[in-house]
Amino acid sequence: MVNAPAPSLRLDFDAEALKANWRTLDRMSGSASAGAAVKADAYGLGVERVVPALLAAGCVRFFVAHWSEVDAVAHHAPHSSISVLHGPMHVSDCAYAIALGVKPVLNSLPQVKCWLDAGGGACDLMIDTGINRLGLDPSELSDEAVARLDVDILMSHLACADEDSVMNREQLEKFISASQHVSSNYLSLANSAGIALGPDFTLDATRPGLALYGGVPRPELAESIVQVARPHAAVLQRRSLLSGESVGYNAAFTASAPTEIAIVSLGYADGFLRSWGREGYLRFGDRLMRLLGKVSMDMVAVDCSAAPELREGDWLEVPYSLPKAAITSGLSQYELLTVLGSRFQI
Ligand SMILES: *Cc1c(COP(=O)(O)O)cnc(C)c1O
DSSP: OOOOOSSEEEEEEOOOHHHHHHHHHHHTTTSSEOOEEOHHHTEEEEOOHHHHHHHHHTTOEEEEEEEGGHHHHHHHHGGGGGGTTTTTTHHHHHHHHHHHEEEEEOHHHHHHHHHHHOOOOOEEBBBBBSSSSSSGGGGGGSSSSTTTOOEEEEEOOOOTTTTTOOOHHHHHHHHHHHHHSSSEEEEEOOHHHHHTTTTGTTTTEEEEOGGGGOOOOGGGTTOOOOOOEEEEEEEEEEEEEEEEEEEEEGEEESSSSOOEEEEEEEEEGGGGGGHHHHHHHHHEETTTEEEOOOOOSEEEEEEEEOTTTHHHHOOOEOOOOHHHHHHSOOHHHHHHHOOOOOOOOO
């Protein structure tokens, strides 16, 4: 067998930046300790590189959403440090948690009963304080089954932490008051944006995700959070357009003068969605190259006026500073990370 040649897409992953972001968020968490949301393959950046880096930085709590995500994290992190946010839907989920020694996050009375019936043990418990997604209603905490739980982290989740909403403090107060009715080792409310809401919100443990990976959900984080992921795509071909010639599907761009262009190995199958089309550009060093026409599945065209010497095989950087990229693409910072496809070499 011959090894496959190097791909024409590359995602530069900066482990030091990731660690620095975790330390920043841990410091901003005050006396609370920062964990890490590593669901969805660490927001697309790869559990196998993210979790070891976070462990090295000092992180001791990891949150995934699905049971299918446990194995990859458990390969690197102590099993007792892993919490599964979706909780157990079936008794087989409970059996798996008990066999591995990972914690379910229990979200409803049926989940609480499922866990206790399976034998129980250390678990986390989610209370809904207004997002109306997952979690027990505070009124359900008086159920006798809840009193039989061995709750490690008692948590809730903020709906509007990235905004200055009155709902933030309302949820905090509701959570604190509900927490009086459950005995637990730790209280946890804040995601990335919640950490930036200040010391009232950080409690005993925080659960940042987005900001670890370079996302800036609130302006307070803008100066201290650094970019972690930098996608690059190679030039496949150079072309010269005559005035009046068009580019790509539906001839969406027509040259009004002779134009030097490059066809780049990057498309919507790689997570570079068509929404980048109108305002988007790629970068060659510090030079900006405007996108021309529609994004195809595997290709995009750029104007080479700013870099006439660009050649086939040269690498262009996708401008992926997340707050700016979100404005350009119309995608959320979360979507920008998790949409990246599997053809990047990391
Ligand atoms: C995803 C998630 C987080 C992390 O949120 P970010 O906004 O990415 O920091 C924290 N807590 C829960 C319950 C989550 O589902």
